[in-house]
Amino acid sequence: MIDDTTGGRSSPSERHVQKQSITVVGAGIFGLWQALVLARAGHRLRLIDASSEPFTAGASRWAGAMLAPDCEAEAAPPEVRTWGRDGLNIWRATYPHLIDNGTLVVAAARDQPELVRYARMTHGGAPVDTAKIAELEPDLGARFSAAIYFADEAHMDAAAALRWLMQAVRDMGVDVRFATTTYDSGSLCIDCRGLSARADLPALRGVRGERVIVTTKDMRLARPIRLLHPRQPIYVVPQGDDRFVIGATVIEREDAAPMTVKSALDLLGSAYALHPAFAEASIIDMGAGVRPAFPDNVPHIVIDDAGKTLRVNGAYRHGFLLAPVMAHAVADFIDSGVRHPAFT
């Protein structure tokens, strides 16, 4: 351990903050953010991952990478919105390639009650008419008579963001090692292994999700579109280079077997209903992953091994949104003992 020589942060008790030797285990979205924030706070960091190459295992590579705390409030516990607003702000202050265009929520004419319900269950959305829809998304304007626009939300190219975070972590001097599971037991361990940590976190479960990536030049979207439906709502996230992520199913099952025909029909059928241009899009990837989740579907930080291990897990559908919040929660805890509500 080394003494804090920066003097930048001091707790109310004026004690010296101890800079620590820390190992972050798991280089998904949670682990990358932990490594970045803790390295920036002056700790000595190592980031290790069991996979031999970056982003080849784990749930993060399946993410839609939307920062949509207001929209998620429709079906998520209140923490997701409260913490998610913090997450959005941290991303804005950190990541230069965020696309800050909000979210547009639409529904087919016969599913208008879904739009009414969505407006009731959320805050921050503004009802918009055809003219405004056409202004926001020219390709959708004539297709929908009503929508809800959430201006204060953002999204990103998920793969590019993971690569950027990895580079930022390396630039901070973090020792990054792949195909590694062992670490110095004398260091503090931040366990971000997702579902691989389930033996140590009995409450953790897996929730299957499937998504398709298509590419087409016949379609332009400036922001994520959520198409409401009573049974299979979808989102379509433009990720640049004419790519669109269409997701995602939520199935209480823990297998990552390839996408089922039914899910493909549901997702692609809904995308086609959103805009017929998707009929001629090329499918470049279809896949299924398993999200780690606690019973309340909210991420938590569990103190284990008499304080030598902090387990940060349960990202569920909100890994990108809440990863920076969990990272700052851990950093604040290490530096000043403050416990964010995410601590159990």
Place this chain on the structure above:
Amino acid sequence: MNIRDSAVISDQPLTLYGVRFSSRLLLGTAAYPSPAIMSAAVRAAGAEIVTVSLRRETAGNAGSTRFLDLIAALGVRVLPNTAGCRTARDAITTAQMARELFATDWIKLEVIGNDDTLQPDVFGLVDAADVLCRDGFKVFPYTTEDLSVAERLQRAGCDVIMPWGSPIGTGRGLANRTALESLRGYFPDVTLIVDAGLGAPSHAAAAFEIGYDAVLLNTAVAKAADPVVMAEAFRQAAIAGRLGYLAGLMPPRDMAVPSTPVAGTAFFDLDAKR
């Protein structure tokens, strides 16, 4: 003790295939914001039976048991369902998987005829019920309010018939109340459960008021702004509706009948028409 109390006490517990229950509310486990909220809603509803969709949620994969562990921790009876099955064969296979996975011969039988309306395919339903009953299953068939289909299901061996209130997830309540009343009248001794379409606690109360033995619902609770409070609301509505039925509802009349004679009271104004 007043007359209502004696009626409550004389109410028989709900009996399904020989098993007795004090709650008359069956709750689905899908589409909640989280399993934690689902568990709290089941407790608030006082439900003693929950349905679990086998095909989508649990499809026989080893290691996929954590969600089922959470269901098991509720300590209530599980009624697996064949939601999403499109053919009798599909439903029969799913029922057999459910019997293994949940160690129960109870099955909520759904054979869907139309993906859009989720209308039961009553022909496939009767075929599947016939096979499953002979195979020893205790079948809870999700059907329409059609009398002849109910008769076929009963003949196949179903002690319980579950007509829809309205299509799954629509929240429209008892769309064809007259037919549901007629079904109750034709099958006074069969256990009848309204399954699907209930959107408000008053819809559940209405089902009990026309003499139905229980109700089964999911979306109205799971998608409420506060599922736990809505579960409690349905619990109270079920009790209110059942008590109303037992107490004996007054028949509706076409003419107003003042409960107090009007003539001779201080407010009876002979010159009112002037």
